[in-house]
Amino acid sequence: MIDAAHSHMTSRPRLLPLDRVVPRLTLFLFIGALGYLTVVPLVRLQVLALEHGGRAYSDAFSAPGIWKTVATTVELALGSLAIALVFGTGLAWAATTLSPRLRLLRIIPILPIVVPAVASVLGWTFLFSPHPGYLNQLLRHLPWWSHQYNGPVDIYSIPWIVIILGLALTAFIYLFVSAGLENISGELLEAAEVSGSSPVGVFFRVTLPLLRPALVYGTGVGLLLGLGQFTGPLLLGRAHNINVLTTQMFFATQQIPPQYNVAAALGSPLLLFGLAVLVLNRFLLGDHARFVTHGGKSFRSGARSSRVGAAAIVTYGIVATALPIIGLVLVAVSKFWTGSLHPSQFTLINFHTIFNDAGIQKGIRTSLVTSVIAIAIALPAGYVAASFLRRRTHRIARPILDFVVAMPLSIPAVIFGVGFLLTYTTRPFVLYGTKWVFVLVYVTLMIPFSTRMQLSGMVALGDTYAEASRVSGGGVLRTNFTILAPLMRATFGGAVALMFILLANEFAASLLVRSPTTQVMGTALYDYFGNGLYPQVACVALVMIGVTGAGVLLAIAVGGSDIFNKL
Amino acid sequence: MSVRIRGLTKRFTGKSSVVAIDNLDLEIEPGEFLVLLGPSGCGKTTTLRCIAGLETAEEGEIAFGDRTLFDAARRINVPPNKRNLGMVFQSYALWPHMTVRKNIGYPLRTRRIRGSEADQMIEEVATLVDTSNLLDRYPSQLSGGQQQRVALSRGLVAHPDLVLFDEPLSNLDARLRDLVRSEIHSLHARLGFTAVYVTHDQVEALALGDRLAIMRAGKLEQLATPEQIFEEPATDYVAGFIGMGNRLTVERHDSGWTHEGELVNGLAFDTRSATLSIRSRAEDVQLASPDEPAPPETINFKATVVDSEFGGRHMDVTVTIGGTRIMSRIPAGPRGSWARTLNAGQSVLASMHRHNVKAFDEVGQLIGATDRVLAN
Numbered sequence: 024m025i026d027a028a029h030s031h032m033t034s035r036p037r038l039l040p041l042d043r044v045v046p047r048l049t050l051f052l053f054i055g056a057l058g059y060l061t062v063v064p065l066v067r068l069q070v071l072a073l074e075h076g077g078r079a080y081s082d083a084f085s086a087p088g089i090w091k092t093v094a095t096t097v098e099l100a101l102g103s104l105a106i107a108l109v110f111g112t113g114l115a116w117a118a119t120t121l122s123p124r125l126r127l128l129r130i131i132p133i134l135p136i137v138v139p140a141v142a143s144v145l146g147w148t149f150l151f152s153p154h155p156g157y158l159n160q161l162l163r164h165l166p167w168w169s170h171q172y173n174g175p176v177d178i179y180s181i182p183w184i185v186i187i188l189g190l191a192l193t194a195f196i197y198l199f200v201s202a203g204l205e206n207i208s209g210e211l212l213e214a215a216e217v218s219g220s221s222p223v224g225v226f227f228r229v230t231l232p233l234l235r236p237a238l239v240y241g242t243g244v245g246l247l248l249g250l251g252q253f254t255g256p257l258l259l260g261r262a263h264n265i266n267v268l269t270t271q272m273f274f275a276t277q278q279i280p281p282q283y284n285v286a287a288a289l290g291s292p293l294l295l296f297g298l299a300v301l302v303l304n305r306f307l308l309g310d311h312a313r314f315v316t317h318g319g320k321s322f323r324s325g326a327r328s329s330r331v332g333a334a335a336i337v338t339y340g341i342v343a344t345a346l347p348i349i350g351l352v353l354v355a356v357s358k359f360w361t362g363s364l365h366p367s368q369f370t371l372i373n374f375h376t377i378f379n380d381a382g383i384q385k386g387i388r389t390s391l392v393t394s395v396i397a398i399a400i401a402l403p404a405g406y407v408a409a410s411f412l413r414r415r416t417h418r419i420a421r422p423i424l425d426f427v428v429a430m431p432l433s434i435p436a437v438i439f440g441v442g443f444l445l446t447y448t449t450r451p452f453v454l455y456g457t458k459w460v461f462v463l464v465y466v467t468l469m470i471p472f473s474t475r476m477q478l479s480g481m482v483a484l485g486d487t488y489a490e491a492s493r494v495s496g497g498g499v500l501r502t503n504f505t506i507l508a509p510l511m512r513a514t515f516g517g518a519v520a521l522m523f524i525l526l527a528n529e530f531a532a533s534l535l536v537r538s539p540t541t542q543v544m545g546t547a548l549y550d551y552f553g554n555g556l557y558p559q560v561a562c563v564a565l566v567m568i569g570v571t572g573a574g575v576l577l578a579i580a581v582g583g584s585d586i587f588n589k590l
Numbered sequence: 591m592s593v594r595i596r597g598l599t600k601r602f603t604g605k606s607s608v609v610a611i612d613n614l615d616l617e618i619e620p621g622e623f624l625v626l627l628g629p630s631g632c633g634k635t636t637t638l639r640c641i642a643g644l645e646t647a648e649e650g651e652i653a654f655g656d657r658t659l660f661d662a663a664r665r666i667n668v669p670p671n672k673r674n675l676g677m678v679f680q681s682y683a684l685w686p687h688m689t690v691r692k693n694i695g696y697p698l699r700t701r702r703i704r705g706s707e708a709d710q711m712i713e714e715v716a717t718l719v720d721t722s723n724l725l726d727r728y729p730s731q732l733s734g735g736q737q738q739r740v741a742l743s744r745g746l747v748a749h750p751d752l753v754l755f756d757e758p759l760s761n762l763d764a765r766l767r768d769l770v771r772s773e774i775h776s777l778h779a780r781l782g783f784t785a786v787y788v789t790h791d792q793v794e795a796l797a798l799g800d801r802l803a804i805m806r807a808g809k810l811e812q813l814a815t816p817e818q819i820f821e822e823p824a825t826d827y828v829a830g831f832i833g834m835g836n837r838l839t840v841e842r843h844d845s846g847w848t849h850e851g852e853l854v855n856g857l858a859f860d861t862r863s864a865t866l867s868i869r870s871r872a873e874d875v876q877l878a879s880p881d882e883p884a885p886p887e888t889i890n891f892k893a894t895v896v897d898s899e900f901g902g903r904h905m906d907v908t909v910t911i912g913g914t915r916i917m918s919r920i921p922a923g924p925r926g927s928w929a930r931t932l933n934a935g936q937s938v939l940a941s942m943h944r945h946n947v948k949a950f951d952e953v954g955q956l957i958g959a960t961d962r963v964l965a966n
Contacts (some may be wrong), residue, residue, distance in 0.1 A: 313691075477670075489681035493670035494642050494754070495744065496700030509687045 048419055053407055059425050060467045064442025065294065065434070078283035078289075081552050083275075088266070093292070096184035096267040098248030099185055099256065106189025107245055111196025112238075114339055115204055115331035118197075129201070130579070132341035135194040137575050138344055139528040140254040140562035141545050146553070147187055147346025148258065149354045149561065155361060158346075158355060179262035181385055190253050190343040192248060196241045203237025204230075243300045244433075251435025255530040258552070268293060269437040269531070276441055276535060279459065283445045290438040297433040301426070348568065355561035373558040383563060386547035389568075392528040393458050393543065397465030398519055404466070407472025410503075412474070413481050432471040438468060438536030438581065447485035447536070456538040464532045469522045476521065480514030481507075513581060520578030527570045542571070591654050591751035591784050593618035598650035600636055600808075602802040603708070610636040611647065612808035613954065621782045625799035629791060629833070630707050634788045635807035638754055642677060642785060643670035654751050671700065676745030676783075678755040680761055682737040684729035691725040715747045718777065735766040742774065746783065755787040759794060771797060792832045796820065804828050826867055826954035834948065835871035836916045841865050850912025856889040856944070863951040874946035875918035877907060877938045879928070890941035898932045905929050909940055916940060 153173035276288040530545035600611040610619035626634035639645040652660040893909035
């Protein structure tokens, strides 16, 4: 055979040591950079909290009312988690009974994730504030509440805060359980049925045990999210002085001078719990293969397609998503929020006001610019991280990377906010007051999502396309750019859209790192709220929802309607 | 290009460590078509992937000609893209976002062969492998057989030093499998490339290989030409793998050899082993009425029919002796013949010509040549 190609392949009997060193160096620099972003702020917080013999800890946990705060934190978390587990699992099951025509309804339970938390909490306030809330006024027309001046619902009380948080958490549980259900092969259920089990028997003997990992994971994440809740307690808890650890952390940083050490000490229980969940999750579900039930047909519940399921999903959608948005719209088109509606006086003047407000304009611009830059960094970083995590090599570096990448997901954004505030107001990188601090926070918060989505994209793609390229003579760069990247276009699109949604919504960490001159949409809204300019607040909230909605549509257009299952 | 593998060892570490390749030595001659044959988990695919550079072994050396590609001791490990290979995958692995022409041309682009030279090489290989009319289509528009022919073109286009085949026919249906197999065979005959071919299918292995390497638990069990392996399987394991599915273990007694107390006639071995296993193919097991005298030069025993299946020209009859199932394929004969009337529970005399029986000692090694089996 004529060896035409061989002249192009210069024979190299020995590899330069450089060829071995460079990839490793790159890997360690990469892990170092990610580690700097995620770990350093947390370490600096702890160092500060432990200074002077851990005085910050004794200060924080001897303050009056601190144990009540801790108790409230746990109460809110467990209460809302209980609601979310019941509704989330129920809705996920209901979604499997939808007839093919109604499959799009499956997105509805996810909407509370993509509606900015600040916006929906404000919407609830407008509906259920004790005196002027629209729905409260409506309810007071009913005979048994007609004598009351306030109520019957007090949105600022603990039970109602729990319900609001529970409705929001439901979306997350729904997501995890749906993904779990989707991974169960329909044939397993059919096998149980033809073996003589009733649909209920199948559910309890086969479906539920196979769902265990999804439920364990969902409960863990739900508990984390519940404990780390910030927006709801901050906006709703002020009226009756209901505090949780995250809000107390925020208030500590607002002192003059800021008490970062106390904030750090207050955050430690959440930090420890987050790390524990991270480690336990690895430990309990380490062997994912045991739960891989793929193969054959996709999941179908034994139940016939039913209207009850569709009705449940629509009801949840109306209550958890539509109602608060209606509240926002009503206030946004009113001159004042008085509680009484005057349709004849509806006006768009408030939108006019906010769009001409330099602060708001700048906030929207900053939100968009910082989000785009952060995504432009987080996407390739996530790609590189996913590529390393995909391989079985690097026995030491890989678990470290895995940990660093997963961390921002299991630690409340408020803690990162405080950590970033501390880290970037002091040397060596003083970035406070610039938009770069937002970019860094956003990159950190997005790394887990970016990595996970691209990792699942790579897993779905398999190894052979890349291997075929390597044995065909393609180097690492060529293989990634000409083979893998084009094949992962949809994954990239989905990841970009998802990150955009999450960043446009970001409130907790943003509120901590914002400065009077550099705001994003959510923090600008918070200032309006503090000044009592409710109609304008409602308008900004609607703008946030609009921006996010555009992101959602883009995400679904690019990545398909199951894009959120990859979270 | 010759390929030399020395002392190759590869372990997979995980919850339980598995030795996939165990101190393997293998030499492949220039232009040779070597088939790695074995059941799943025997290390054949891992060996292929180590040659490709897609896996890294812990110990050993791999060299193409005088060019060392891998040497664990000297820490040499040339990446796959610098090994000048072609490879054909089980799943075809055609890149779905590229046309067939681009897929086939990819190995040329990576070798910086461009323009008319590249076009000519693509056309040449496309003509050879009969993919010329597919060049401007996308892989998703092709059938499985066409896809595998494109993959074959891609593997050959750059005239690589070595072409690797990883069970390339396993995803094709039976008819296409025969077709593509014979294409690979004639392409090798015409082009004379050096190839390593992994399969678990003995038919493919016998048809394609200049030599077969039968692997077991990461080691070579036998390395020989297809004919040698077929005629003289070195071990019980090899015999079982190349179609000698009937296995009887027999014990030496004063009165002769028995299986579970049942007498097996015609056996005598030049061995001290107290127990043997004897192997045969279903086609070589003849059945007769128990009243008939045993045919000469055979190993024979009384057995009971368990099941009989009609196969057109032949009958597949399952018989048992002492609880062990023996498969027999006998001519069906005309309508109403004795073979067609066999029923479960019927007694028969099963016999196998001595030349067609291989015997193995306690550790599974072939005992002499069967010519030395003496009449009892």
